[in-house]
Amino acid sequence: MSNAVIQQLLNRRSIRQFSGEPVREEDLQLILKAAQQAPTSVNGQQVSLIVTRDKDTIRKIAEIAGGQPQVAGAEVFITLVMDFNRTSEAAALAGEKHLIERSAEGIVAGAVDIGIMLQALQTAAESLGYGTTPIGGIRRDPGAMIELLGLPAKTFPLVGTTLGVPAATRPQVKPRVPLDSFAMNERYDTGKVSAGIRQYDVTLRQWWDEQGLGTMPTYSTSTASYYKTVYFPTIAADLTRQGFLFADQAD
């Protein structure tokens, strides 16, 4: 048994080229409203969105993200902000101190909530015919994003998403590591994970070849090229500047 939701998820692709047609304002409002119902840790609602429609600002974000044409070409850019300013003010209203942003638990729970919201936004947008791509590249210079968007203390821009009408040519769905090396039964299976990498290197190589992109690296090479360096090297310092601390705390 399948359905429209499953089919949409199975066919999901990052869309990096846009037609230039506008995002309808009523669609955008529906996307935001639908995504807002996504779950959030302890109902803290520690995610806020900054919706950028201004083309000059979108171009600035594209530059901050490393000069990404897929960002510059988007009609709308949404920045997902981990927001412990809201919860801190709520705690103050209740006459309590607020410690969570100065803990590893707070940062981890906040980042997971950001991911939840990102997927909800993208799912809603895609259902209305729009295309999106997550943009982690804003973490190349979080300080610049903080200044551009006027983000206060206890908030942090963790990721963004483009939004626009897809160009006529839709990219093919990209294969994933074998399902049994991704979703394991009862216990982690290092053998399956190992075998999955080797099989996926072959699968992805064939897929790139089919796309006419024979020079693209396969999984191992591509992953190594990213993860042999820490490509965004200021996250801890930028978090600290915003009032966060990744540490355990006894109460």
Added chain:
Amino acid sequence: MSNAVIQQLLNRRSIRQFSGEPVREEDLQLILKAAQQAPTSVNGQQVSLIVTRDKDTIRKIAEIAGGQPQVAGAEVFITLVMDFNRTSEAAALAGEKHLIERSAEGIVAGAVDIGIMLQALQTAAESLGYGTTPIGGIRRDPGAMIELLGLPAKTFPLVGTTLGVPAATRPQVKPRVPLDSFAMNERYDTGKVSAGIRQYDVTLRQWWDEQGLGTMPTYSTSTASYYKTVYFPTIAADLTRQGFLFADQAD
């Protein structure tokens, strides 16, 4: 213009009571496969799932999460594992070192990917009529989860989700902070966020009263009660033990 996806997202609720009916294996496979197509940073696929069907193990997870009946009553529990073991092995195959798990960027990107996957799993499951609730409570004792699921170095259990057939009575959709205090235009607006908290305290109070739960705390009180403490105080230490380090690194 709305559609089935938007309607599902707008009506989303955490489901904490299950009928006890089984999750069909073909549905579970479809949920896993659909969710796997969710986006992932640099196509690293640094998320693995451990699917628990064994009822004894589910009961153990419920205990680890603090004695949660909603976990013990689930038919299936899925643990979302931040997995830099996979990428590390991929890097080794390519003959490169792997630094990313010893960086703030790696942990943050991994946690965002976990959230993306969580929402994809829940969206797929709900479309097939199942109910879910995210379970951050596994972070109460990550070490116990690591042992129970046999998680190797460079992996970490960040969050889980229950899965089951909802009981007959479906809870009402819970209101959120005002849309204009959640999704802001162009720049963060501290005034809107402040006003939103105050308005939401009233909205949520009315909603609890309508549910016949007049003793439930409103937003400010509830948030303060969580965030005045660091309720899961071992996350940084547990990450370190698994080989992670939350730090900036120059290459």
